[in-house]
Amino acid sequence: MSPYLCHLDPDCLRFEAGVIARRPNAVLLDRSYFYPGGGGQLSDRGTLQWKGRELRVERIETEGANAWHYLAEGEAAPESGERVVANVDSAFRFLMSQLHTGLHILNALVYQRFEGSLVTGVQMAADGTARIDFDLPAADNNALRALEPELNTLIGDGLPVNVLYLDAAALAREPGLLRSRSVAPPRQDDGMTRIIEIAGLDRQACGGTHLTKTSQSAPLRILKIENKGQHNRRIRIGLAG
Numbered sequence: 618m619s620p621y622l623c624h625l626d627p628d629c630l631r632f633e634a635g636v637i638a639r640r641p642n643a644v645l646l647d648r649s650y651f652y653p654g655g656g657g658q659l660s661d662r663g664t665l666q667w668k669g670r671e672l673r674v675e676r677i678e679t680e681g682a683n684a685w686h687y688l689a690e691g692e693a694a695p696e697s698g699e700r701v702v703a704n705v706d707s708a709f710r711f712l713m714s715q716l717h718t719g720l721h722i723l724n725a726l727v728y729q730r731f732e733g734s735l736v737t738g739v740q741m742a743a744d745g746t747a748r749i750d751f752d753l754p755a756a757d758n759n760a761l762r763a764l765e766p767e768l769n770t771l772i773g774d775g776l777p778v779n780v781l782y783l784d785a786a787a788l789a790r791e792p793g794l795l796r797s798r799s800v801a802p803p804r805q806d807d808g809m810t811r812i813i814e815i816a817g818l819d820r821q822a823c824g825g826t827h828l829t830k831t832s833q834s835a836p837l838r839i840l841k842i843e844n845k846g847q848h849n850r851r852i853r854i855g856l857a858g
């Protein structure tokens with residue numbers, strides 16, 4: 618089963634599925650639209666409705682192509698062969714999508730202003746904050762902090778966020794699509810790489826969930842800039858309000 622049905626239909630937040638394997642506190646479904654986590658984005662949360670009960674899905678853990686849906690402490694998993702109605706937590710998905718699209722805007726500004734600086738790490742958090750590390754040995758932290766108004770102008774501009782897929786030759790022809798120093802985004806079984814395009818601003822390989830328009834996001838604050846080692850600058854951002 619592809620762990621990325623959420624790429625094919627990101628608006629599918631409620632679906633029926635069959636349990637094909639179980640652990641005492643986790644199930645494998647025959648299909649799932651939960652985002653399985655990765656690229657610094659937390660996995661989706663939600664519920665499974667089963668026999669009149671509502672089981673809480675706390676996180677997804679992938680093992681190869683299998684996405685295990687882990688239930689809250691004390692909840693016993695349905696048996697194999699059972700049918701469930703799954704609900705993705707839309708508020709949590711929206712929170713992660715705002716942070717992820719916001720990080721791409723910030724990444725675009727840093728990449729353009731600081732000579733192609735690459736990302737060395739990224740992590741989004743459930744409290745509406747995120748951190749992103751750049752290889753930026755010579756940058757002035759005030760110049761980084763000064764990006765905040767522009768970040769919010771680009772959010773307010775309502776730029777469309779598009780998804781496209783490129784093959785290896787097209788990927789090689791367009792420098793700058795791969796922004797991570799160490800991590801390659803997941804390549805699909807068909808050899809294509811998923812690209813997130815913020816119209817007129819940025820294109821980069823990414824496997825995460827995103828807004829469809831930048832103005833769906835709350836404003837973002839640059840909370841903190843830290844020097845992490847000789848090369849790394851860590852920028853912490855948070856959603857306002």
Ligand SMILES: [Zn+2]
Nearest residue numbers: 656823824825
């Ligand atoms: Zn991304």
